[in-house]
Amino acid sequence: MRYVPLLLIVVLLAASAVLPFIAYRPSHHWSIVVLLLIATIGIWDFLQRRHTLLRNYPLIGHFRWLAEAIRPQVRQYFVESDTDGRPFDRNERSVVYQRAKKTAGVVPFGTELDVTAEDYEWIGASLATPGDVSPSPPRVMVGGPKCSQPYSCSVFNISAMSFGAIGQAAIRALNKGAAMGDFAHDTGEGGISDYHQEFGGDLIWEIGTGYFGCRDRKGRFDPKRFAAQATLPQVKMIEIKLSQGAKPGHGGVLPAAKVTSEIARARGVDEHLDCLSPDHHSAFTTPREMIHFVSELRELSGGKPAGIKLCIGHRWEFLAICKAIVAEGVGPDFVVIDGAEGGTAAAPMEFPDHVGMPLREGLVFAHNALLGYDLRDQIRLAASGKIITGFRLAANLALGADWCNSARGFMFALGCVQSLKCHTNRCPTGITTQSRARQRGLHVEEKSHRVANFHRETVAALVQILRAAGVSSPAELQPHHLSRRLSATNIQRLDELYPSLSQGSLLGNPPPHWAADCREASADSFLRSL
Numbered sequence: 001m002r003y004v005p006l007l008l009i010v011v012l013l014a015a016s017a018v019l020p021f022i023a024y025r026p027s028h029h030w031s032i033v034v035l036l037l038i039a040t041i042g043i044w045d046f047l048q049r050r051h052t053l054l055r056n057y058p059l060i061g062h063f064r065w066l067a068e069a070i071r072p073q074v075r076q077y078f079v080e081s082d083t084d085g086r087p088f089d090r091n092e093r094s095v096v097y098q099r100a101k102k103t104a105g106v107v108p109f110g111t112e113l114d115v116t117a118e119d120y121e122w123i124g125a126s127l128a129t130p131g132d133v134s135p136s137p138p139r140v141m142v143g144g145p146k147c148s149q150p151y152s153c154s155v156f157n158i159s160a161m162s163f164g165a166i167g168q169a170a171i172r173a174l175n176k177g178a179a180m181g182d183f184a185h186d187t188g189e190g191g192i193s194d195y196h197q198e199f200g201g202d203l204i205w206e207i208g209t210g211y212f213g214c215r216d217r218k219g220r221f222d223p224k225r226f227a228a229q230a231t232l233p234q235v236k237m238i239e240i241k242l243s244q245g246a247k248p249g250h251g252g253v254l255p256a257a258k259v260t261s262e263i264a265r266a267r268g269v270d271e272h273l274d275c276l277s278p279d280h281h282s283a284f285t286t287p288r289e290m291i292h293f294v295s296e297l298r299e300l301s302g303g304k305p306a307g308i309k310l311c312i313g314h315r316w317e318f319l320a321i322c323k324a325i326v327a328e329g330v331g332p333d334f335v336v337i338d339g340a341e342g343g344t345a346a347a348p349m350e351f352p353d354h355v356g357m358p359l360r361e362g363l364v365f366a367h368n369a370l371l372g373y374d375l376r377d378q379i380r381l382a383a384s385g386k387i388i389t390g391f392r393l394a395a396n397l398a399l400g401a402d403w404c405n406s407a408r409g410f411m412f413a414l415g416c417v418q419s420l421k422c423h424t425n426r427c428p429t430g431i432t433t434q435s436r437a438r439q440r441g442l443h444v445e446e447k448s449h450r451v452a453n454f455h456r457e458t459v460a461a462l463v464q465i466l467r468a469a470g471v472s473s474p475a476e477l478q479p480h481h482l483s484r485r486l487s488a489t490n491i492q493r494l495d496e497l498y499p500s501l502s503q504g505s506l507l508g509n510p511p512p513h514w515a516a517d518c519r520e521a522s523a524d525s526f527l528r529s530l
Contacts, residue, residue, distance in 0.1 A: 002058075003046075005042070005059045006042040006043070006045075006046065006058040006059055009038050009039045009042055012035055013032070016035055041059065041062075042058040042059045043058070045061060046058045072420055082094075082112055083113060087418075088412075091112065092389070095389060096388055096454055097413075100413040100450035100453050116488065117485070118486060119484060119486075120484070121482060121483065121485075122482070123394060123469050123481055123483075125469065125470075126471075130467050130470050130471055131471075131472035133463065134472075137182075138155050138463070139153060139154055141153075142333055142402075143304075143333050144305075144331070144333045146303075147303055149302060149303045151237050151304070151305055153184060153236075153237075154184060154459070155397070155404065155459065155462065156183060156406070157185070157204070157403065157405050157406075158178060158183070158186055158405065158407070159186055159384045159405035159410075160186040160239075160384075160405075161188045161407050162187070162189055162191075163187075163191070163196070164258060164267070164275070165190065165422075167434055167438075169430055169431075169442040169444055170414055170431045170432075170439075171196060172195045172198055172444045172448075173447040173451060174201075174414070174451055175196055175200075175201035176198075176199040177201070177413075177447070177448040177449070178202060179199045179202075180448060180451075181451070181452035181455045183202070183455055184201075184236060185203055186203075186204040186405065187206050189206050189208025189212055189241055190212055190254075190263070190266060192232075193265075194266075197234060201234070202236045203235045204235075204237045205237070205238050205239065206239045207238065207239065209241070209279065209281050210267070210276065210278065211283070212266070213225070213226075213229060213267060213268055214226035219278075220282060220283075221283045226300055227300040230300055230301035230304065231300075231302050235301070235304065236304065237305040237307065237334070238297045238301055238304060238305070239306075239336060240290075240293070240294060240297070240308045240309065241308075242290075242308055245311045245359070253275070253276055253277070254274070256273050257272075259271050259275050287320045287324035287523050287525070287526060288327070288523055290324070291324045291330055294306050294331065298333070305333035307333050307380075308321075308332050309335075309338060310336075310337070310338065311340050311356040312337065312356070312357040312365060312366065313357065316528055317521070319506075319517055320521040322369050322373040322375060323522065324523035325375055326374075326375070326507070331375065331379060332379060333379065334380040334381070334382060335370070335380070335381055335382070336381075336382040336383075336384055336405065337359065337362045337363045337366050337383055338359070338385055339356075339357075339358050339359025339383075339386065340352065340355060340358050341386050359385040359396075360396075363396060363400055364400060366381060366400070367401075367500075368501040369506070371502070372506030381400055381402055382402060382403050382404065383396040383399075383401035383403075384405040384406070384407075386406075387404045387406045388406055389461065390461025390464070391461075391465060394462055394474075394477060394482075398481055398494065409458075410451055413450045413451045413454035414429070414431050414447050414451065415429045415442065415447065417429060462474070469481050478495065479497075479500070480494070484497065
């Protein structure tokens with residue numbers, strides 16, 4: 001039975017070859033050509049050795065690949081409910097689309113979430129009248145005592161996406177939207193391109209392990225090239241990427257086919273050759289050296305805020321950074337915590353699934369570590385990862401963040417449909433591709449307005465949540481404002497789930513549950529101290 005379709009095609013082909021001699025019609029030639037093509041495919045399937053399925057099931061085996069190719073779309077549009085999609089469900093994507101288009105801001109008939117499910121969270125509504133709330137969207141001043149050009153940062157900004165990972169149309173639309181909405185656009189580690197500068201939106205320049213845009217011919221950090229771009233008025237902050245949530249501890253490869261002349265110029269590499277990002281920095285090897293590298297970048301930029309971004313791995317490594325800051329008397333102006341949930345970057349499955357600390361645990365740990373070493377007042381803290389609603393903004397701000405970044409949220413605002421084709425260069429919406437033909441569908445003027453709308457509406461939702469909670473600013477949000485259901489009968493506030501350290505408590509005798517990590521941390525090495 002496995003070979004019946006192939007045998008049937010062969011029989012039909014033989015019959016079609018004889019039929020013209022009995023009753024000739026011009027269409028017979030086309031039928032012979034089509035049947036001959038199908039028969040050739042079937043015979044090739046039968047003889048080839050690469051695919052067992054096709055060898056055993058000629059012709060009909062191809063339906064397996066067809067079904068597999070359309071499975072994500074069938075699942076997304078016909079099978080999934082509005083609340084069970086991954087990594088973002090339909091309701092989450094829809095709220096971004098609606099806010100970006102300004103078509104709706106409310107939902108009818110109550111929540112679709114199961115409020116009795118484990119891990120369901122909510123923020124308490126207060127009967128108290130909040131204090132005076134500023135009519136302007138909330139912002140936070142970033143810049144420590146060593147910083148001469150502090151930056152007033154929005155509480156919601158575009159997270160790192162490199163030119164190369166996304167195309168020039170997406171870069172232009174994001175930056176124009178950031179300029180319209182007065183918020184920041186992180187460049188990603190791919191350097192500052194002409195497209196980042198076209199509309200003048202505020203930039204956070206991310207420096208990765210490849211030092212793209214500020215490297216010499218051997219890939220080492222070049223202070224002169226860095227200073228030439230870091231002093232541009234459009235660049236507001238400098239961010240050193242130690243690791244990222246999608247693939248902490250893993251370098252990156254931009255395939256040669258995507259390294260166009262424009263990308264090569266922005267990154268300072270050779271075009272049409274694989275562009276490699278090492279898995280570790282070469283400008284420093286110890287926590288002390290890293291802290292002084294941060295200080296060097298601050299000075300070279302003319303006193304702009306300089307900070308670090310990382311997905312926390314080993315707890316002792318972040319504590320080692322804190323010890324180095326205390327010992328050297330200098331440090332970053334800000335720290336961005338990226339969640340291991342992944343992001344726009346493509347990575348081996350094992351990395352987003354099982355490497356690195358999830359955002360919430362990383363944020364709470366970093367906040368407490370900075371508190372414990374009496375550094376929290378001078379170092380700002382940001383959260384990045386799966387933050388696309390006002391509630392998620394509020395939850396991360398309550399747990400210690402001063403502001404939040406989002407990459408995929410702003411991709412949805414650009415029109416992303418979560419087709420999961422980001423790594424193939426065949427993005428159907430023209431965002432994560434270098435194909436000019438595919439990018440044509442992304443209209444920069446239209447999408448830039450949607451980027452600005454999404455930002456404005458989401459921050460407005462945050463402000464409404466603040467008022468409902470009885471507070472007047474994000475700084476007043478605390479863990480005790482939120483609760484989580486752990487089981488049918490067990491509900492706890494987040495301050496009970498994530499107890500906070502007291503200021504300076506790690507400088508002397510650390511609490512018992514922190515003592516081992518503190519002993520294992522050394523300002524002289526990222527390695528575990530025994």
